[in-house]
Amino acid sequence: MADQHRQAAVVEFDHVTKRYDAPTGRDKGKPTPGAVNDLSMKVPAGKICILVGPSGCGKTTTMKMINRIIEPTSGTIRLQGEDVTGSPPDELRRRIGYVIQQVGLFPHLTIADNVATVPRLLRWDGSRTRARVDEMLDLVGMDPSIYRGRYPKELSGGQRQRVGVARALAADPPVMLMDEPFGAVDPIAREKLQNEFLRLQEDIGKTIVFVTHDIDEAIKMGDRIAVLRTGGKLAQYASPAELLMYPADEFVEDFVGADRALKRLALQRVRDIDLWTAATVRSGEPVAEARRKIAEADIDIPLVVDDHGRPQGWLSERGLAGERVRPELRSRAEPLVELDDVLRDALADLIESEVHYSPVVDPDGCLAGVLSLEVISQSLHVPPERARTSTELVEPAGDDAVSAEIEPA
């Protein structure tokens, strides 16, 4: 998709509260405790903001107030600075993509007609709409020539969800609302859809408000995560790493789970942490020189590299017996970890290969350092003075630190 399509808007909640009327019985007409309570937060343009929390905590309500399917009891929601109540709901909604868990494709319309829904409401001409439909189907990885004329019930659950995303994106809305979009598909398809969506978002750069009750999905998908607690109160609004590292209170700590340290492994990349150094030696180089390098390195086993600096294997003691280094390997340089690997995958490689450390290579295959179990465990260590700071991490609307992020990258 071309760059001029990249448009996104800031979404801002300003002291938003929603109370549903108790519908029946003795309490008829009385306001209930509140599904959303005095919510203030700002979603920067072009970012994925996840609303997460236990069932009934007000995630869906929060999301549906943005496109006015639900009207707040009090407070203001602004889109790119503009109060959403300023335009008629129908017009507003045509500017906001909407994806729900059950997808809600129109069963009586073909895939093409489904995707064309909003362009037609906006009275685009036929050829522009057709071109757009094909572009959108391509974008979500569905061959238009195959799927254009099919009906929703001829698709699998994952395919329907993709069409749902294509339909929501068709009129290029600056904001997308997604309510548990991948909740109804099996775990393998979900993982695939999540990855595809993240790749897609890199191209389209929309502002996305994404509801889930799955903290793992939140950590994976979110640029920012809003944790809501029952009663619709914002418990913490932070980046995934901050949330895992510095949960604001016990509720958030419980919600992110006892394994939050492990979850952080999925967020950090090998390039983000301080690696060990190892001596690199080449076959035929003087042993004295090699021994000097070994003394300076973090580990005392040298790595044999080829002429391009690519690791070949760990040198055995016998390789250093003569005048010159002989390429006698104690073991091959395996597994090879890459700088862009997330720590979780790198750790899995180490454990699977039953080694304590392994070489890390840059994109050219040259040695960049050594990753060890110790290095990983150090990276998980949270400086105690920063643990449990709450207020500074909850960023209310209008916070300067957040405003700086508003400009799309």
Added chain:
Amino acid sequence: MSAALLPLVQLDIRSRRGGTCESEDGFCPDWIVDNLDRYVSPLLEHVVLTMVSVGIGFAIAFAVALLAHRREWVSAPVGALTSVLFTIPSVAAFLLLVPLTGLGPLTAIVALVGYTQVFLFRNMVNGLSNVGEETKDAARGMGLTERQLLWRVELPLAVPEILAGLRIATVTTVNLATLAFFAGAGGLGAQIYTDITFRSNVVVAGGLAILLAALFDLLILGGQRLATPWRRAAAA
């Protein structure tokens, strides 16, 4: 009201000379071939009665069903009323209406329209309310107005049930219209009663009514298949 008003007079439509097939009330192919034209105008009357009644019935049911779709409390009492209407014996309805609307097609149509409602109204209301919440949620979320939602989503999705109601209503009306002669509206029933003991007559007039019902049924079914290609798509 006296029975003399009613066209229940038995007419002679055949020769009663002894020894022939006709005089013995039999099934006489030769007679049928010679007398087919007698059935043309009762058949047309029957077709008109059915189409006019179902047409008006459809319009009324449609309007009330749309109202009931918007205001939910309308649905239950109207539904109950249509059921009650349907329990009135048809001959009684025809006879009771005669003092109000006189002898003739009008009376028959009023009664027949009443009988269609139970099928048409119920199916329309069910069809509209069976549209999935998630479909409506998605439609509203994309910015369809309530009117666009109704015409572009809810009604198209209700078509199968609406047409199923139309089929039953039409077949039932063809059937009930055979009694419309009690209201002086003619039709195939009148033809049957002109000589109810003559098997050839009963078979031809009755057979035409059955064929007519089957034909209407097939036509609507065909229309439904054309209008709802999405229902035939194979599930993935």
